Amino acid sequence: MKKLMILAVILSLTACGGSSSSNPRPVDNGGLQSVAEPAPEQKPSIAASYGTPSADQIRPGALISADGSGCTGNFLYSPNAQTVYIGVAAHCFSSDTNSGVDPCESNNLPIGFNQITIENASQPGELVYTSWRAMQEMGETAGSNVCTYNDFALVKIHADDIAKIHPAAIAFGGPTAMFTGLATVGEEVYAYGQSPFHFGRRSREAKQGKINAVLGGGWAYDIVTDTASVSGDSGGPVFSAAGKALAVTSVVSLNVSPTLVSNGVANLDRALRYAIDGGFINANTKLISWPDFYPAGDL
Numbered sequence: 001m002k003k004l005m006i007l008a009v010i011l012s013l014t015a016c017g018g019s020s021s022s023n024p025r026p027v028d029n030g031g032l033q034s035v036a037e038p039a040p041e042q043k044p045s046i047a048a049s050y051g052t053p054s055a056d057q058i059r060p061g062a063l064i065s066a067d068g069s070g071c072t073g074n075f076l077y078s079p080n081a082q083t084v085y086i087g088v089a090a091h092c093f094s095s096d097t098n099s100g101v102d103p104c105e106s107n108n109l110p111i112g113f114n115q116i117t118i119e120n121a122s123q124p125g126e127l128v129y130t131s132w133r134a135m136q137e138m139g140e141t142a143g144s145n146v147c148t149y150n151d152f153a154l155v156k157i158h159a160d161d162i163a164k165i166h167p168a169a170i171a172f173g174g175p176t177a178m179f180t181g182l183a184t185v186g187e188e189v190y191a192y193g194q195s196p197f198h199f200g201r202r203s204r205e206a207k208q209g210k211i212n213a214v215l216g217g218g219w220a221y222d223i224v225t226d227t228a229s230v231s232g233d234s235g236g237p238v239f240s241a242a243g244k245a246l247a248v249t250s251v252v253s254l255n256v257s258p259t260l261v262s263n264g265v266a267n268l269d270r271a272l273r274y275a276i277d278g279g280f281i282n283a284n285t286k287l288i289s290w291p292d293f294y295p296a297g298d299l
Contacts, residue, residue: 050290053168053299058161060237061170061192061205062119064088066127067109069097072194072236073118074248074268075175076167077154079282084165085154086118086125089235089248089266090132093153103132104140104147116155123158130154131271134280149219149264151250152271153235154281167288170194171206174243174293178286180269182218187211188241189223190295191263193233193249206297212262220266221247238265243293 053059062073064086071092077085091097093113096106108130116125130153140147157165169175171192183189191207209225223238238247248271251264275281292299 050166050168053166053173053290056120056164057166058086058118058120058157058164059166059168059170060086060175061194062086063194064092064116064118064125064155064235066093066113066116067095069093071234072192072249073155074235074237075169075245076165076288077272077285078288079285082159082162084157084162084288085128085285086157087235087248087268088153088155089151089250090130090153091151091250092235093127093130094132102142102147103151104135104142104144106132106136108133118155118157118161120164121157121161122164123160125155125157128154128156129275129281131274134275134278138278145216145219146274149216149250149266150271150274151220151266152248152268152275154275165288167290168292168299169237169239169290171297171299172237172239172243172294173299174239174290175237175245175287176243176291176293177245177289178269178272179240179244179246182214182267183211183221183240183246185211185213189221189225189246190239190241190243190297191223191225191236191249191265192297193236208295208297215264218267219270220250220264222262223247223265224262226261238268239293241295243295245287 060075064071064073069092071088074087093109094106109127114124114126118125131150135147172190189209194205207225209223211221212224213222215222233249236249240246245268247265247268250266276283
């Protein structure tokens, strides 16, 4: 039964990923002062500059919509002092998402598309990176692990809205740092997804669970949670037990039992590294951290 469930997750994943390139590409260099990734087990030093998070700010977990799609943003990232990105899932910007087309052969919105609605932003955001387009440029092989599981995109927040950002994720706070390397089966995770199908109920948006399987040689995880992901949750943040940024929600849920559901999530460490190593985004792009994490989901 377990093998069948894992196979179902693999067949339902809608992403793609791959190798690196030594040929640099033009990248967006605007942005907020880059935030250094905190050393292991150390608190980040930027917390005091943001103050208390509020409901009217642009935060991880915000609703993101473009060209008829609706998704959840995961975390905030910055390459420099004038630019901030919010992460999403790449499949949120493809017309082929639900058509059974391999991500490495899919149609996608163009880089520079600037009609993306971000919750609480006064101006639309701009698409600056999507792994589905990047993998096609890199010539990745359709059906490969990278093309199946690498599902990550970045949307640039307009300069007029930079003052409205806060790195603390809705419900959980954090991320306390980037989770690097591979997590293991059985590790505890937390996830957030905002969708109209949750009807604003925090108990449906905030999820708790465990890693059920490592997929695609480490490109993704299958996680089992106490609440199902639904349309709109895609792109949302997934945290480790310590509140580190672990993954990006990639696929809708599959029933495992009457009380548990299974979701496919893309490994954020690999997805971000792919974008940097391929020269698609500024090499200084870092996660923006927040030291306080609330496993109960009550922030």
